[in-house]
Amino acid sequence: MTQSDFFSLDGISKRFGIVQALDNVSIAFRPGEVLALVGENGAGKSTMMRILEGVFGPDSGTVRHGATPIVFGEPRDSHRAGIRVIHQEPEIVPNLTVAENIFVGELPRLAGVLLDWRKLEEQTDRVLATFGMQQDMRPRQLCGTLGPAQRQMIEIMRAIRAGGRLIAFDEPTSSLTDDEARRLFSVIRRLREEGTSIIYISHRLNEIIDLADRIVVLRDGRLVDDSPAAGASEQTIAKLMVGRNIDDLFTRETWRSGEQLLDVAGLTTDRVSDVSLRVRRGEVLGIAGLMGAGRSELAKAIVGYDRRIAGTIAMNGVPVLPNSPHAAIVAGIGFAPEDRKHEALLLFRSILDNAALCVPDKTSSFGFFNRRKALEIVSPLAAKMSIKAPNLDEQVSKLSGGNQQKVVLARWLARQPMLLILDEPTRGIDIGAKAEIYRLIDELAASGIGIILISSEMPELIGLADRVLVMAGGRITAELARPDVDEATILKHAMPQSAPAPGDHIQ
Amino acid sequence: MNSLELRASKAQTDARGASARVVERLGVHNISLLVALAILIIIFGSLRGDVFFSSRNLLNIGLGVTILGVLAMSQTVVIVAGGLDIAVGATVGLTTVSTAMAIQATGSPAAGIVAGLVLGGLAGLVNGIIITYGRVNAVIATLGTMAIFRGIAFIMSDGQSIAIFSDTFRFIGIGRILGLPLLVWILVLTAIAFHLFLARSIVGRNIYALGGNPVVARFSGININRYRVGIYIMSGVAAGLAGILLAARTGSGQPVSGSQGLELEAITAAVLGGCALQGGKGTIVGALLGVAIIGVLNNGMILTSVPTFYQLLAKGSLLILAVVIAEYHLNRT
Numbered sequence: 001m002t003q004s005d006f007f008s009l010d011g012i013s014k015r016f017g018i019v020q021a022l023d024n025v026s027i028a029f030r031p032g033e034v035l036a037l038v039g040e041n042g043a044g045k046s047t048m049m050r051i052l053e054g055v056f057g058p059d060s061g062t063v064r065h066g067a068t069p070i071v072f073g074e075p076r077d078s079h080r081a082g083i084r085v086i087h088q089e090p091e092i093v094p095n096l097t098v099a100e101n102i103f104v105g106e107l108p109r110l111a112g113v114l115l116d117w118r119k120l121e122e123q124t125d126r127v128l129a130t131f132g133m134q135q136d137m138r139p140r141q142l143c144g145t146l147g148p149a150q151r152q153m154i155e156i157m158r159a160i161r162a163g164g165r166l167i168a169f170d171e172p173t174s175s176l177t178d179d180e181a182r183r184l185f186s187v188i189r190r191l192r193e194e195g196t197s198i199i200y201i202s203h204r205l206n207e208i209i210d211l212a213d214r215i216v217v218l219r220d221g222r223l224v225d226d227s228p229a230a231g232a233s234e235q236t237i238a239k240l241m242v243g244r245n246i247d248d249l250f251t252r253e254t255w256r257s258g259e260q261l262l263d264v265a266g267l268t269t270d271r272v273s274d275v276s277l278r279v280r281r282g283e284v285l286g287i288a289g290l291m292g293a294g295r296s297e298l299a300k301a302i303v304g305y306d307r308r309i310a311g312t313i314a315m316n317g318v319p320v321l322p323n324s325p326h327a328a329i330v331a332g333i334g335f336a337p338e339d340r341k342h343e344a345l346l347l348f349r350s351i352l353d354n355a356a357l358c359v360p361d362k363t364s365s366f367g368f369f370n371r372r373k374a375l376e377i378v379s380p381l382a383a384k385m386s387i388k389a390p391n392l393d394e395q396v397s398k399l400s401g402g403n404q405q406k407v408v409l410a411r412w413l414a415r416q417p418m419l420l421i422l423d424e425p426t427r428g429i430d431i432g433a434k435a436e437i438y439r440l441i442d443e444l445a446a447s448g449i450g451i452i453l454i455s456s457e458m459p460e461l462i463g464l465a466d467r468v469l470v471m472a473g474g475r476i477t478a479e480l481a482r483p484d485v486d487e488a489t490i491l492k493h494a495m496p497q498s499a500p501a502p503g504d505h506i507q
Numbered sequence: 508m509n510s511l512e513l514r515a516s517k518a519q520t521d522a523r524g525a526s527a528r529v530v531e532r533l534g535v536h537n538i539s540l541l542v543a544l545a546i547l548i549i550i551f552g553s554l555r556g557d558v559f560f561s562s563r564n565l566l567n568i569g570l571g572v573t574i575l576g577v578l579a580m581s582q583t584v585v586i587v588a589g590g591l592d593i594a595v596g597a598t599v600g601l602t603t604v605s606t607a608m609a610i611q612a613t614g615s616p617a618a619g620i621v622a623g624l625v626l627g628g629l630a631g632l633v634n635g636i637i638i639t640y641g642r643v644n645a646v647i648a649t650l651g652t653m654a655i656f657r658g659i660a661f662i663m664s665d666g667q668s669i670a671i672f673s674d675t676f677r678f679i680g681i682g683r684i685l686g687l688p689l690l691v692w693i694l695v696l697t698a699i700a701f702h703l704f705l706a707r708s709i710v711g712r713n714i715y716a717l718g719g720n721p722v723v724a725r726f727s728g729i730n731i732n733r734y735r736v737g738i739y740i741m742s743g744v745a746a747g748l749a750g751i752l753l754a755a756r757t758g759s760g761q762p763v764s765g766s767q768g769l770e771l772e773a774i775t776a777a778v779l780g781g782c783a784l785q786g787g788k789g790t791i792v793g794a795l796l797g798v799a800i801i802g803v804l805n806n807g808m809i810l811t812s813v814p815t816f817y818q819l820l821a822k823g824s825l826l827i828l829a830v831v832i833a834e835y836h837l838n839r840t
Contacts, residue, residue, distance in 0.1 A: 345723065347719075347720075349715070357723075368708050369707055411727075
């Protein structure tokens with residue numbers, strides 16, 4: 001099979017509203033090659049996967065197989081063509097067996113109607129043997145009993161069994177342990193040897209350097225680099241991803257912090273265990289961890305949204321009542337949740353209404369809303385953060401992600417909080433707005449506000465935080481202080497298995 | 508648009524024509540309600556114009572919708588908050604009985620009014636607690652209490668109508684001030700109060716936030732449990748007021764007669780008026796237009812001698828039609 005016979009993307013563009021998700025991207029995939037696709041959140045990786053998978057089509061450009069343009073009406077078409085995307089959350093049916101999940105859609109039949117169990121088991125045994133998975137699962141085992149790594153393997157086996165020739169992995173290791181990840185890598189290497197083309201998406205640059213033959217970098221929907229992996233370093237890739245030196249993106253004017261502000265001791269909820277932490281005035285405390293490590297849940301525990309089972313929270317030495325977001329707000333805590341659309345914004349109301357939501361006393365007269373007062377408070381904040389909208393009566397649902405986030409931040413700045421908890425504040429935001437939010441974080445910290453920054457983006461934590469707490473399984477597994485904060489150390493402590501006993505903090 | 512222009516949209520609308528301003532102020536939805544109302548008036552006017560347009564009949568319509576008006580407005584608040592109260596009709600029945608009994612026992616109209624409002628508030632408190640702390644779906648909870656409240660009304664009255672002999676109290680139902688029935692004045696005053704409360708007060712705005720997205724509301728420091736209970740208490744007190752008005756108009760307290768089916772009409776009016784059953788959307792002005800449509804429809808069907816049984820068909824269909832239209836609009840935007 002020559003190179004030109006294989007799949008390629010030719011000038012693909014895709015636009016969502018005001019966001020140009022992909023802009024004239026061309027990539028030729030090659031059989032027997034691992035192509036790493038890197039880029040920040042929102043760079044266009046997921047959009048590209050969805051186009052390859054046929055979830056939606058491009059606005060312009062074509063997906064080709066050899067010289068023939070191919071159009072996918074739905075995922076089934078792309079599957080038939082041999083393209084498979086392995087998602088972070090494997091799509092398996094928990095109530096069916098391993099065998100049925102692997103052979104779904106092509107189950108062997110007896111007399112046309114009955115399931116031929118014996119044949120199915122034989123076939124499954126053969127597939128499991130090929131992947132060296134006989135020890136890990138039995139054909140008749142229900143998939144609901146499997147762990148995330150095994151589920152992922154099932155999806156991979158299903159893809160290969162169904163004749164997948166181009167297999168894309170979308171952040172496959174985010175929920176895997178080190179050992180499971182290593183086994184996945186050996187499977188990927190074997191697939192490569194057998195001539196399968198692999199697309200590998202990951203934020204972990206060390207993995208990529210280890211595994212990939214070629215690295216494609218996307219930034220703001222554009223392809224900015226497509227070069228062999230040999231000779232690439234984490235620094236060079238990161239620089240390509242953000243488009244400038246990472247150090248320039250993160251400005252922290254001051255690294256001084258003042259007196260004790262927040263004191264959390266032994267905080268426990270249904271999803272967070274025995275968390276103790278302190279934040280000083282003017283300090284940025286980063287919180288790192290993998291998906292499901294309990295970071296957002298920690299934030300929800302601190303602001304009194306989740307029911308507190310044990311522990312104390314104090315602001316400036318004064319205890320904060322449990323289970324009351326109102327008490328937390330009164331104590332001076334502001335919280336911008338990760339899920340802006342569902343947890344932070346009233347989407348169908350105006351910028352003004354959303355920004356004034358937490359300052360009823362300052363925007364009312366005799367219990368009635370006073371528009372003039374509200375404008376006096378919100379307008380300067382909107383201008384300061386350069387919220388892009390025709391006016392403050394614009395419905396929030398019509399704004400871009402970055403501007404929506406700014407509205408949430410304006411809401412809290414209107415309250416002049418002492419502590420601000422930001423959960424993934426730059427998720428799904430373009431690089432320009434990101435830089436603005438980073439600058440704002442720096443400004444706020446410099447003005448004496450304590451900040452808890454929850455983030456999955458390592459450069460963000462490393463660039464902005466004074467200290468980083470690493471979480472796994474609802475507990476804090478490590479505390480790293482500048483300048484010992486680096487990606488490898490954070491990841492080491494973020495892996496669920498490496499979680500030490502509670503109280504065993506690493507200073 | 509590189510920088511934010513800090514002017515309000517008012518400045519923009521000023522540039523447009525007066526008609527555009529009217530549209531903006533009333534809202535597209537309310538204008539379509541006015542059109543629907545006009546169509547109904549034209550239909551019944553052309554069929555029975557002689558009677559329909561008489562001042563006596565128009566006053567009848569006004570009187571007829573007073574009680575429904577109060578309930579439609581309180582129902583609007585409940586629906587905007589993301590709830591539903593289908594026990595209001597039963598609560599009205601219960602409060603007419605308690606008001607009549609209190610007046611019979613003490614001879615004091617004031618005692619009757621207090622009894623009606625307090626019992627209505629208690630009924631609402633029960634609903635609020637079951638829904639908020641018992642975590643029961645609002646429809647199921649108030650379906651249950653609907654039967655309970657009717658039962659209590661039957662037990663209290665022994666199934667009988669209880670006559671009210673206080674002329675002072677009856678004045679509320681039949682008296683006139685400045686040529687207009689007192690009932691109509693009460694509707695006007697409660698309408699102004701409800702409108703200011705829901706559209707302008709901080710509590711009202713928080714109710715929109717609560718119904719629009721309870722998670723956001725809670726993160727913003729709104730005590731959503733207290734709000735929910737408070738809203739059902741409000742609904743109960745409003746039902747108590749409606750019960751007082753009904754008792755004053757009929758001169759009696761009755762467990763069922765006069766209050767049956769009020770919940771259907773109140774919810775229909777609220778939804779016609781633009782309430783989204785998911786919460787977060789709806790206005791008092793819209794609800795009043797919905798009430799007017801129902802009032803004209805009821806009156807017109809009587810004038811054109813539509814049999815009672817068929818009137819029920821029309822009312823039920825209207826509710827479903829209103830919801831279908833509302834859902835259609837919701838999915839389009």
